[in-house]
Amino acid sequence: MDNAKPASSDRAPSHLFYQSRLRRPLVDRAEGIYLWDQNGKRYIDGSSGAMVVNIGHGNRHVIDTMKKQMDKVTFAYRLHFENEPAEDLAGRIAGYMPEGMDKVFFVSGGSEAVESCLKLARQYAVATGQAQRWKVISRFPSYHGGTLGALAVTGYAALTDPFTAMMKEMPKIPAPTAYLDRDNFSIEERGLRYADKLEEAILAEGPESVLAFIMEPVGGASTGALVAPDSYYGRIREICDRHGVLLIHDEVMSGVGRTGKFLGGDHWNCRPDLIALSKGFGSGYSPLGAMVAPSRMVQPVLDAGGFQHGYTYAGNPLACAAGGAVLDEIERLDLMGNAAAMGDLLKGELVMLSKRFPFIGDVRGKGLLLAAEFVENTVTMQPLAKEKNAFQRVIDIAYDKGLIIYSRRTRGGVEGDHFLVCPPMIVTREQIGEIVAILDDTLQDLASELNL
Numbered sequence: 001m002d003n004a005k006p007a008s009s010d011r012a013p014s015h016l017f018y019q020s021r022l023r024r025p026l027v028d029r030a031e032g033i034y035l036w037d038q039n040g041k042r043y044i045d046g047s048s049g050a051m052v053v054n055i056g057h058g059n060r061h062v063i064d065t066m067k068k069q070m071d072k073v074t075f076a077y078r079l080h081f082e083n084e085p086a087e088d089l090a091g092r093i094a095g096y097m098p099e100g101m102d103k104v105f106f107v108s109g110g111s112e113a114v115e116s117c118l119k120l121a122r123q124y125a126v127a128t129g130q131a132q133r134w135k136v137i138s139r140f141p142s143y144h145g146g147t148l149g150a151l152a153v154t155g156y157a158a159l160t161d162p163f164t165a166m167m168k169e170m171p172k173i174p175a176p177t178a179y180l181d182r183d184n185f186s187i188e189e190r191g192l193r194y195a196d197k198l199e200e201a202i203l204a205e206g207p208e209s210v211l212a213f214i215m216e217p218v219g220g221a222s223t224g225a226l227v228a229p230d231s232y233y234g235r236i237r238e239i240c241d242r243h244g245v246l247l248i249h250d251e252v253m254s255g256v257g258r259t260g261k262f263l264g265g266d267h268w269n270c271r272p273d274l275i276a277l278s279k280g281f282g283s284g285y286s287p288l289g290a291m292v293a294p295s296r297m298v299q300p301v302l303d304a305g306g307f308q309h310g311y312t313y314a315g316n317p318l319a320c321a322a323g324g325a326v327l328d329e330i331e332r333l334d335l336m337g338n339a340a341a342m343g344d345l346l347k348g349e350l351v352m353l354s355k356r357f358p359f360i361g362d363v364r365g366k367g368l369l370l371a372a373e374f375v376e377n378t379v380t381m382q383p384l385a386k387e388k389n390a391f392q393r394v395i396d397i398a399y400d401k402g403l404i405i406y407s408r409r410t411r412g413g414v415e416g417d418h419f420l421v422c423p424p425m426i427v428t429r430e431q432i433g434e435i436v437a438i439l440d441d442t443l444q445d446l447a448s449e450l451n452l
């Protein structure tokens, strides 16, 4: 039985289903930072889909490259043939990585990229005589994907609870929500104290059993673009080194330029052992993701009999041609530079809005991965009451006004509402103005509706 409510009487019940009963209009077309529905209404894609369409919609170079590739060959199984788009893209990606990260394993999405990191880490441990290591510590809240392995390291109760009986849940430490702490420590001291929670967890679990720690260098939707104090990143690396624990960076959302640098971790010169990429990598033109690893980890696994893992669609020529063309555009248009500049501008505007709307307690993020959090008041930083449903109302009000944003109700320990504003990296100064004007209107409506 289909419980979905048709948005209008001319829409038949759908045979599709996703997470909820919510139905949205049919999309008709898209160009740049805009989408149009079938009634001709225009929307600003202020969340790049789900932080995916980094280079914007309808990019001619990507479309033409994909068409050309389709005329040549769209699929050749990787165990039967190598292909040029995959070879080229792997080489170009390696060029953006921290030193030594020279091996690329293609997949089709973020969950697959994270699963691949977990599996390579484990096989590396087995191949190098450390078979007792299997625990992967992660943070709460966090989101690392929907498959059972990625879910086991995800800190998001609503998503994990139905499945705990089916998976091995992994240890979690709190995400570094230093902005919420009301103590006498400086922000950098707090950063160190959050990092030290990893060491406490490793010691509690038994260091010889801990395989890896996985984190998003700049948080995604679950934390609302959470950025740790600078001191956090180096201390995490030190702790991992001290205990022989591998460091996995989930750059599925923060990678491929969105934060103004190729990797979110590049803001702190991070040196993780494994990196997961997706989303902006294919920029919505093709499902595409990758695990990036150093030869020093890959070689022992290959020598021990091969990496026991893979996906049918991995490294297919069409997806890789799309990824290469996306990278061409990021380079040609200096989209990382634009993400940094427009991110600064948009963040400044969000800060201005927070001064006018006192229920915005925090504005954070890097480049065009930005979020604002709602609070009861900025002294206690207590979250808004759940019943207000602020996270849902803000996106619905903005949607009606033609602006798509992203939101969640999760934060460290307690729940809270935040929304993310992450337009495509091609966004212009004028378009930032358009986004901010609609946001301003939206927040005014939200304030009067919820008595804020």
Ligand code: PLP
Residues within 6 Å of the ligand: 050, 109, 110, 111, 112, 114, 143, 144, 145, 146, 216, 220, 221, 250, 251, 252, 253, 278, 279
């Ligand atoms: N990791 C992070 C940080 C994400 O934000 C997501 C998706 O939102 C994933 C992993 C999972 O990616 P996918 O939905 O492509 O499987």
